[in-house]
Amino acid sequence: MGEPLFYHVDVNSAYLSWSALKRLEDDPESVDIRTIPSVVGGDEASRHGIVLAKSMPAKKYGIVTAEPLSSARRKCPSLLSVPPDFHYYVEKSRAFIGLLEKYAPSVEQYSIDEAFCDMTGTEGLYGSLIDFAATIKDEIHAELGFTVNVGVAHNRFLAKMASDFTKPDRVHTLFEEEIPGKMWPLPIGDLFFVGKKSAEKLMGLGINTIGDAAHSDITMLEKRLGKAGVSIWNHANGIDDGITDRKEPKRKSYSNETTTGEDVTSEDAARIILLSLCETVAARIRADKAKVGVVSVYFRDSNFRNRSIQKTLKSPTDATVIIFEEAVALFKKLWKKEPMRLIGVSGVKSEENEYEQLSLFEAGADLRSEKLRKLDKAVDFIRSKYGRETIKRASLAGKETLGKLSLEKKGIKGKEKGS
Secondary structure, rough: OOOOEEEEEEEEOOOHHHHHHHHHOOOOOOOOOHOOOOOEEOOOOOOOOEEEEEEEEHHHOOOOOOOEEEHHHHHHHEEEEOOOOOOHHHHHHHHHHHHHHHHOOOEEEOOOEEEEEEOOOOOEEEEEEEEHHHHHHHHHHHHHOOOOEEEEEOHHHHHHHHHOOOOOOOEEOOOHHHHHHHHOEEEEEHOOOHHHHHHHHHHHHOEEEEEHOOOOOOHHHHHOHHHHHHHHHHHHOOOOOOOOOOOOOEEEEEEEEEEEEEEEOHHEEEHHHHHHHHHHHHHHHHHHOOEEEEEEEEEEEOOEEEEEEEEEEEEOOOHHHHHHHHHHHHHHOOOOOOOOOEEEEEEEEEEOOOOOOOOOOOHHHHHHHOOOOOHHHHHHHHHHHOOHHHHOOOOOOOOOOOOOEEEEEOOOOOOEOOO
16 A cells, blocks of 8 residues: 545535525525625624634635624624524535545544545545545535535645645645645644644744744743643644544444634633534434433643543433533533633433433423424424424523524414424
């Protein structure tokens, strides 16, 4: 087998692109929101809305992921904000991964909108793997309707760095001999997982570019930044220290995570992100007719410290609301107000009886669980029959109790309330 070779395939502005496709499916005459200043955002009316994704025109106004919608509107008063549709995103993510699996011997999904493809040894099938990366990129656009960037390198880390070069719809290589010319001149903040706080610390040490970090004394970096300093030195020199390796056993667990463009520093913002992650995770669980018995929350702060916490549930579940409640409770126990750059939620598949045990002493909780199960079943059915936009979950950010769920069918006035 030849030298290792990896693709990192990253959907360009995934939530925004997928929302654009859904709007065009519903109304072919509507504007493509990818072509105007637009964002996918949380509940703006509650004043807790944040930017989950942005269009390229919005980016030109300086709008960044995870900033408040109110701040984004000050930068661009004409900004269009559309609500997220996580069930539709799951559909598009599955189609995306399915296409990659047609060609790659091994596909490792890193998040809902990105994946690593181990293409080692496939030159005999596809010829030039750089040219074939462009073929896959173009097929995704033609078949699925959205664009991706593909990074090509000899390890996962460099492939991920390469995919983040000029966007959209591009293929970039980053081989070891290309590091000095392509990566070292970049600002230190462009190095994967160097957040704003870490970048400020590094610049305070006179390290302004990735090349500066690569040529720094690793002992000094470790002394000043701890383990994060060692990781920064490794990455600056193109060494993959395992930060990108998140492959999980198939059908054993369900997880989703997001890396934000800016530090997350408020509980309100974290709750919105947790809700979006739980929506996706729960949808996958129900699609597989499974239940999870353990819920965990994890995050990585701006200094590369990883923290996680988990809880074994009294009864296995597939209910979005229950998973979200547990995730929020765990997050509150874990978070000590440190800035976060990555937040994730996962559930471990239960090997026990798929039915939840009913407790004679917790009748109220059992009735609620049954109602939630029926509600999720109704939600999934209505979305599959009438379209994903016909039912939306209210934002739960900043609330101690769960918000109401509303169902709204196209062409039918009024709302049906689920309880």
